[in-house]
Amino acid sequence: MHVVYPAVVSALLFSIGVYGVLARRNTILVLMSVELMLNAVNLNLVVFDVWLRDRLHSGQVLTLFVIVIAAAEVGLGLAIILALYRNRATVDLDRLRALAEFPVPSPEDADDHLPENATEETAGQASRASAATGPTRPPGRDDTPEATP
Amino acid sequence: MTDVPSYLSPTGQEIVFLLLGVVAVGAALLVVTTRQLVHAALWLVVCLGALAGCYLVLTAEFVAWVQVLIYVGAVVVLLLFGIMLTRAPIGRAADLDSRNRPVAAVVATATAIVLVTVVIDGFRTAYAPLEPGGGSAREIGSSVFRTWVLPFEVLSVLLLAALVGAIVLSRTDIRGRR
Known part of the structure; x- marks a missing residue:
């Protein structure tokens, strides 16, 4: 297996994730795009682990860790999104632009x-x-x- | 790594990997461009499943099954719950994309061009012969519990903390301190 193929697939997935994070308005869709970027990183880790024949399997173990952290991140992110939805009744990122507690409508x-x-x-x-x-x-x-x- | 096989005669593994990669990239494109929120989650399932197939081809079996179990089984279900609980519009919604969509497309295209160019230039001669068994549950398990025990345990505490935090955040009867 040429290393170029998985690396190119991973680069494409990462840039698709970048597009999704920047272009989407719904917060859950942004979370999905973040998951795409994490998966691109995982693919890179696995292929370089296979290429370098690491005896400690650090690439694949790190992939497992990233998967676990992504699960924790999605759990926390959805809890934050639900709290946001209870407070503001929207998950639209373009409308959530208040940085202070009591926004004065300008x-x-x-x-x-x-x-x-x-x-x-x-x-x-x-x-x-x-x-x-x-x-x-x-x-x-x-x-x-x-x-x- | 001195004798690199030609790119013009791909092996069966490479063909399978490229097909799975095309499926993954296409599903990812549909995730970020579809107009229906639930369809985005379902295309994410396709993308993550194709990536699990890629891991299988790369002889990382254990990672592939963990990917299916955790990503497809847990993360996407959580995302679907989130979609339901925020009462997102089921069906075609026109306002899923932000107004800075052209800028995002430009940035993503630039990222793709830079990354693909650098990766092709850097790893043109790299070749990884695939041997089965390198990523089996036995190998990964002995590696995790022999070398990576401390990060593993720290990660379990982190996961516990994240879940407690999620419970505290989503309960409404826990009030902040006055």
Whole structure:
């Protein structure tokens, strides 16, 4: 087996994963693309282990470790996505652009998202309501009861 | 590695590997371009299964079965659960792609060109003769439990911590400290 073939397949898979991470909006699709990139790395590890005839089998063992870490990553990532969905009622990465706790809707944000549905309004209401109670109150999950569908 | 066989007379293993690789790359392209969310997860199954076949051809049997068990069995099911729990649109959705899609295509194409060029240039003369048995469960198991015991145990603790974290994150009745 020429080493070039698996290496080229792995490079193509990695760049497809890069495209998916950059171009997708849904967070779960971004996670899938990250999985594609991890699999490209795994293929590289396996083929170089076979090529170099490692006596310790470090490439294949490291592949197993990467698979386990990917499983843990997907579990945690989905838990984070579900918490995000409970708070904001969307998993759309283009709409999740608030870095602070209480986002103040700016006018450029308003005309930035013309095809809006009710989620931005509810988020705005929630931010106003929680801002009215005072900035010292931490944003619990119950602050946005209308965001839960 | 001095006598490299010609590229013009591929062996049967190489043909099988290339076919599986074409399936994997095509399924991966469909994962990142399809307009239906559930179909993306199912194409991911095809891609990961083809990669498991690639591992089998490369004589890494144990890794191949672990790939089938964990990736196809667990990770994709978790992703499907995530799709269901976030009430994603089942069926054709128009807004799965972001607006920076052309930029992403340019970046991905540049990455592909650079990587493929470097890889072909670097490993043109590398040849790995395949001998069965190098990646069997016996070999990998003795390697894991003889040489790699400490990382293995650390990894199990990491997995436990990740699962506890996932439970804490997804329960709603655990509140933060005031």
